[in-house]
Amino acid sequence: MxxxxxxxxxxxxxxxxxxxxxxxxxxxxxxxxxxxxxxxxxxxxxxxxxxxxxxxxxxxxxxxxxxxxxxxxxxxxNAGFAIDLPHDIGADDYIGDLDTANISLKLNLTGQTMLKTLVEQHRIDCHLRPSGKYQAAVEDRGVAVLEAYRRGLDKLGQPYEMIRGEDLPGHIGTAFYRQALFTPGTALIQPAxxxxxxxxxxxxxxxxxxxxxxxxxxxxxxxxxxxxxxxxxxxxxxxxxxxxxxxxxxxxxxxLPIFTYASLTRPLTADEQARLGGKEFWGLIPADPFGTTLRRTHDNRILVRNSFSYNPDGRSNPKYLERFVSRHRESFERRFPMLPDVAFDYTWGGSLAIARxxxxxxxxxxxxxxxxxxxxxxxxxxxxxxxxxxxxxxxxxxxxxxxxxxxxxxxxxNPPQPFLSVGVNANLLWGQRRAGMEA
Incomplete structure (x- = not known):
């Protein structure tokens, strides 16, 4: 038993x-x-x-x-990205072995197509849109990641657009980022x-x-x-x-049960939407994996997701919600100074199963x-x-x-306990600090 x-x-x-x-x-x-x-x-x-x-x-x-x-x-x-492209963070160009990358691409596209078909067939109201995704950078290291990924996408033969920082407000409203790589194949959803x-x-x-x-x-x-x-x-x-x-x-x-955390604002008013500008529905992931993910949703809310914890029992821990909501607020204010009075309606955590x-x-x-x-x-x-x-x-x-x-x-x-917890927690802390302005 x-x-x-x-x-x-x-x-x-x-x-x-x-x-x-x-x-x-x-x-x-x-x-x-x-x-x-x-x-x-x-x-x-x-x-x-x-x-x-x-x-x-x-x-x-x-x-x-x-x-x-x-x-x-x-x-x-999760943040609601149905991603098509492979992204091997262990490879220099984020694509790695081309044969493996092509199979990974087929797997992701097959899963994405299955979901799109079911949404259409059963008329599931989940706000699925083929909006693509932005991957954006602030610091030099993040810009280097985007350049490396561009080389990998060239090798894989996949389309993309590199967007300069001065042009990004027309896409996402904020002028916070120096550069972004846009790939058109991601679909955005309301996951629940x-x-x-x-x-x-x-x-x-x-x-x-x-x-x-x-x-x-x-x-x-x-x-x-x-x-x-x-x-x-x-x-x-x-x-x-x-x-x-x-x-x-x-x-x-x-x-490894790794939790990541998100906050979702109240809906933006018409005046706030005008001040923000950009497209009315988009998603952005960070160049640094420990950075901040953003969404502008169908009902004009902004989602901010960052911060991680290692919960060995796989269960939520309230102390992390209290700790990380302040980080979400700081990340939001850095990116959206034109929206000073927009409160969060919800903050939550969700687990990932990660292998080293x-x-x-x-x-x-x-x-x-x-x-x-x-x-x-x-x-x-x-x-x-x-x-x-x-x-x-x-x-x-x-x-x-x-x-x-x-x-x-x-x-x-994985290594045995207690070395595992010490190592994972140290890596999470170091990664989040190293992310710098990307966080």
Whole structure:
């Protein structure tokens, strides 16, 4: 018997969740149930796996289990970038090996296309727009990153536009940045709205249980999942719960639950919109990975995301919200001095599953137990495509994308505690300080 020692527990202040269309959660599971296919984790990966299994096995029931409410967890807490391009921060030109980069591009584009198709087919109101993204720099080191990435995009044959600082106010309003690299292929979304819409449009043979946190697991010929109100027996179990997969006994000591934090302002008034200028809907990521991400949303709010914490149990910690909201305010005021009285309506945290070698896991974890885990911050597109491809692989399908994922070495092992926590926290602190004005 494996006891699940830590259960998801996110803060209740996620702006995306509260501003998205309310939905009635599906009931939690009660009693005993047997099913051939059971999936744990109803984020982007689990929803995609459930949908694809249901299409591959239309006469079979697919059981999807979510510990919290759909849209409330990590998939509904990101900055809302459905990114198409690879971005290998370990490579000099941020592209690295060309063959690997091309496969990564195909994976991301496949996931993006899946989401666009589902949004259109089911009329999901998630404000998806093919707006592209800006990657912007303030300091010399950030400008060098943009130049390196431009060389990589040339090698990959992908379009971009390099924008000078004096021209940026016409795009994003603020004159804060010295330079930006614009790539047109990113789609911007309201993530919680998308996740809710995906859940409410699942095929009829998917049974979704929300607020059903698994507390114990017994592996064997069949897997027995126990929760406070009963148990579910699975012939085949799929884990799509990212870093919490380690709590189920797999990939222990490999994935790092890293939280990042965001604040969302009140809507800008007509006068404030005029003072800001620029386009009415855009997204910007920093040249430095520890810098600040920005969004201008469909309802004229500004999102500011920066700051990181290492939460080994994968659960939210209120002390970080109190600490980081002041950083968000400082970052906002530096970038938008023309908006002096715009308050934040929401501040929240959300977790990423990160591996030190930036590799995910795809395939068999144990007999009749499978996983698509560790999205390394690309959960929107990469989670979607790996969930769907895992379902296809389980039907016996093979293609170059599945073969690429199966060949991955997976997340590498971390040093033991307490050295791990000391090292991760020191790296996060150093990275955030090194970001300088990019933060």
């Amino acid at each position: 494996t006891k699940v020692t830590s259960l998801p527990a996110d803060d209740v202040t996620c702006g995306w969740f509260h501003l998205s269309q309310p939905r009635k959660p599906k009931p939690h599971h009660v009693g005993n149930k047997n099913a051939r296919w059971v999936i744990v984790g109803a984020g982007f990966t689990g929803l995609a796996a459930a949908r694809q299994l249901a299409l591959n096995f239309p006469d079979e029931e697919i059981v999807l289990i979510e510990a919290q409410e759909v849209g409330f967890g990590s998939s509904g807490r 709205a998308l996740v809710k819409g995906l859940a409410d449009s699942l095929p009829a043979n998917v049974t979704l249980y929300e607020h059903t946190a698994i507390t114990d697991v017994q592996y064997g010929e069949k897997t027995v999942l126990t929760h406070r109100s009963g148990r579910i027996v699975a012939d085949k179990l799929l884990l799509t719960n990212n870093a919490f997969g380690a709590r189920f006994g797999f990939l222990q000591g490999t994935m 070698n930036h590799q995910g896991y795809f395939g068999e974890l144990a007999p009749n137990v499978y996983g698509a885990l560790c999205c390394n911050g690309l959960g929107v597109t990469r989670g979607t495509v790996t969930g769907a491809l895992l379902a296809d692989w389980l039907t016996g399908q093979r293609n170059e994308l599945i073969d690429f994922l199966l060949a991955s070495p997976g997340p590498n092992r």
